[in-house]
Amino acid sequence: MRIIAALFAFAACGAPGSRDVAIREFAYQPPVLHAASGDTIVWTNQDIVPHTVTFEGLDRPDSVAAGATWRLVVPASDTLRYWCRYHPAMTGVVVVD
Amino acid sequence: MRYHLAGLVGVVMLAAPAAAQAPAQLNDLEMAHAAVTASAIDIAYAHLALAFSENPAVREFAETMIRDHSAVNGQVAALARRLNVQAQDNAFSRQLLAQAADTKDDLSRLRGAEFDRAYVENEVAYHRAVNGVVADAFIPNVENAEVRQAFEGALGIFRAHQQHAEQLAQRVARGR
Numbered sequence: 001m002r003i004i005a006a007l008f009a010f011a012a013c014g015a016p017g018s019r020d021v022a023i024r025e026f027a028y029q030p031p032v033l034h035a036a037s038g039d040t041i042v043w044t045n046q047d048i049v050p051h052t053v054t055f056e057g058l059d060r061p062d063s064v065a066a067g068a069t070w071r072l073v074v075p076a077s078d079t080l081r082y083w084c085r086y087h088p089a090m091t092g093v094v095v096v097d
Numbered sequence: 098m099r100y101h102l103a104g105l106v107g108v109v110m111l112a113a114p115a116a117a118q119a120p121a122q123l124n125d126l127e128m129a130h131a132a133v134t135a136s137a138i139d140i141a142y143a144h145l146a147l148a149f150s151e152n153p154a155v156r157e158f159a160e161t162m163i164r165d166h167s168a169v170n171g172q173v174a175a176l177a178r179r180l181n182v183q184a185q186d187n188a189f190s191r192q193l194l195a196q197a198a199d200t201k202d203d204l205s206r207l208r209g210a211e212f213d214r215a216y217v218e219n220e221v222a223y224h225r226a227v228n229g230v231v232a233d234a235f236i237p238n239v240e241n242a243e244v245r246q247a248f249e250g251a252l253g254i255f256r257a258h259q260q261h262a263e264q265l266a267q268r269v270a271r272g273r
Binding site for chain 1: 157160161164165168169171172250253254257260261264
């Protein structure tokens with residue numbers, strides 16, 4: 001029993017997790033997301049119009065159609081800022097813990 | 098010659114002449130038609146911008162208007178299919194189109210920075226006017242709950258457009 005508990009504790013501390021960001025009503029929700037290096041963040045566009053998830057220096061398609069998702073494995077970093085190229089007032093931050 | 102496009106659009110939208118219906122008096126299907134018409138007009142303005150503007154920020158804004166208003170019109174069309182109804186043409190929609198034709202003619206005579214200023218100023222005024230009609234005339238008077246929900250969602254989009262246009266207008270005024 002103690003071995004099983006230890007394995008769960010290890011999984012909770014060491015295994016990469018998944019974080020969700022909703023793109024809803026022209027905002028990233030939450031606007032500031034805390035994540036660990038190696039975590040996967042999943043953005044889901046709940047609006048009827050397309051948005052982007054655009055990070056400085058990240059060379060990959062960034063458009064997210066209505067109803068679609070976009071994923072990023074968090075790199076080893078400090079703070080990552082991102083925005084929507086189509087709607088400049090939309091900004092978000094990933095704080096890498 | 099300075100083109101006062103913004104005021105023209107605002108006057109037309111908010112004080113419909115006697116020949117056109119007041120927006121609040123339209124039925125649900127007529128409101129849907131007017132909303133689709135208003136979006137189609139903005140798409141047409143955006144195509145003008147893509148034809149005549151060389152300002153990257155103005156061109157990006159125009160592309161966003163095409164994407165977003167096309168999505169709104171697609172949603173309205175899908176809702177109409179599901180409800181098995183058809184949007185109804187009406188005098189208010191025809192008045193919008195007539196005024197838009199004049200605005201497009203005026204914009205088409207401009208080039209360069211003068212076009213950019215006029216286009217963006219018109220976008221600010223147009224979205225302000227449309228948002229006023231949707232918020233104050235359509236939403237309070239629409240009967241079908243799904244149509245009301247669609248208008249509420251569209252209003253959120255159009256308000257974001259207005260904010261974007263206002264910020265772009267400041268930038269264009271600074272020559273950027």
